[in-house]
Amino acid sequence: MPIRLLIVDDNAHFLEAARRLLERQGMTVVGVASTTLDALRRAEELRPDVTLVDIELGHESGFDLARRLAEGTEAHRPPVILISAYPEQDLADLIDASPAVGFLAKSGLSGGAIFELVGRTDKG
Template sequence: MELRCVIVDDSPRFLNAARGLLEREGISVVGVASTGAEAVDRVTELRPDVTLVDIDLGGLSGFDVVRRLYREADMGPTPVILISAHSEEDYADLIAASRAVGFLPKTTLSGQAIRDLLGAAG
């Protein structure tokens, strides 16, 4: 089964690169967003199987976006994975305290890494 994904990131360059990579690896990127409000709209409208949220959205915290998604998008059990160019150790406590199922560094983002993380969380 092909996973349907929404990516939330404020970098158009990263969004394009990630979309291309993930789609080549069998993950359908059904939408993208660059702000918290756009993220809530896309997730509410598209109901993806997984949402990737950048931790640093140009002054906006990805952790706040995750909280907002669960509060406003009525996500239920839909998993969120946090992503960042920074290392996991930089945010370990915040990641653990969030409702996200886990974290992936942008440098290791792949379809298989997403599937592995979802499998471990499921």
């Protein structure tokens, strides 16, 4: 059963490129969103297995969205993976403080990496 993904990013190029690559690698991208509000609505409606959230959503903060997704509804609390064009070490303290299950640099994004992060949380 392929992992069902929701990708939240305010950059259209990235959404397109990420969707193409991840689908090639066997994931299912069930939806994309570029604002916090849109993302919360999609998550509620699509029930993805994992939500990828860009740390920067224009003027909005991906950390805030991750927190709200993690608080979620009783029925649905999808794991969040933060993504960014910044390397992890640049924002490590903020990532550690967030409820996200992990972080992936955008340049290192891959189905395998997502699978590994989610799989690890499932086990742990």
